[in-house]
Amino acid sequence: MVQGQSRSENTRGMLFLTDEQLRKGIEAMFFAYRGFTADPDRILTEKSYGRAHHRALHFIHRSPGTTVNKLLATLGVTKQSLNRVLRTLIEDGLVLNKIGTRDKRQRHLSLTEAGIDLERALSNAQSDRMRAAYRQAGADAVHGFCTVLEAMMDPELKEHYENLTGGEHI
Numbered sequence: 001m002v003q004g005q006s007r008s009e010n011t012r013g014m015l016f017l018t019d020e021q022l023r024k025g026i027e028a029m030f031f032a033y034r035g036f037t038a039d040p041d042r043i044l045t046e047k048s049y050g051r052a053h054h055r056a057l058h059f060i061h062r063s064p065g066t067t068v069n070k071l072l073a074t075l076g077v078t079k080q081s082l083n084r085v086l087r088t089l090i091e092d093g094l095v096l097n098k099i100g101t102r103d104k105r106q107r108h109l110s111l112t113e114a115g116i117d118l119e120r121a122l123s124n125a126q127s128d129r130m131r132a133a134y135r136q137a138g139a140d141a142v143h144g145f146c147t148v149l150e151a152m153m154d155p156e157l158k159e160h161y162e163n164l165t166g167g168e169h170i
Helices: 007-011 019-046 051-062 068-075 079-091 113-137 139-152 155-165
Strands: 095-099 107-111
Touching (some): 019 051, 019 113, 051 068, 051 107, 068 079, 068 155, 107 113, 113 139
């Protein structure tokens, strides 16, 4: 590092990172993910749910009326795995499963009031952590972070993300 330059100023123009720098970035992602999931995990544990339940609630909330097939594609899980999660959420009164009006084979999913409340508690926990981190990092860092996340997405997943966000980026 050049004397008088901060770490971010020193690496800003770098297009190449050493293996050690990449490893540190991977480790940062692991630990950040643990922090990102810690608060929702506590809420989920109280209800005997896991992260798969959280993901289902999140994406049903983001796309009310979504079909089971669309949710399967978004989550990238097996039908058996999703059915187990959905069965629990439906039995516990958090998710509604309605038969399609045009196609009786389709099942449309939406959250009940209780499902909305739980999803809100889970999302608020993560939003609070992200908001604090974004404030601390600053606008340029947030933009860069989001650019990195999007660049790491596989093309079909990036398409799901863009459809979900309406193509808008942070």
